[in-house]
Amino acid sequence: MFMGERLAVRQERAELALEIGRKICGRCGEAKELEAFRPRKDSLDGRRGLCRVCEKAKATEPEPEDRERFARWQKREADFDLLVEKMRRELVRSGIVED
Ligand SMILES: [Zn+2]
Secondary structure, eight states: OOHHHHHHHHHHHHHHHHHHTEEEOTTTOOEEEGGGEEEOTTSTTSEEEEEHHHHHHHHHSOOHHHHHHHHHHHHHHHHHHHHHHHHHHHHHHTTSSOO
């Protein structure tokens, strides 16, 4: 697809969104009121591509492809915490630091 065609499709979609006052969220796929999308100045329809609910969810939940990586990261964090706690106990036991 040419860039021009893609832009035309996007423009058509934006015009439709403004006309019917709704647009389809790029994440949950639901057709929601424009107010459900946060404003975005440089967007054709003046709104972001994801609804507010999805933007919030995206900020707190990892994407499916990131989930495994996130789980590994969490495990490393937990291991690190355990290591820190173990070291701290060692230091307390040898009297280097106070509990
Ligand atoms: Zn959504």
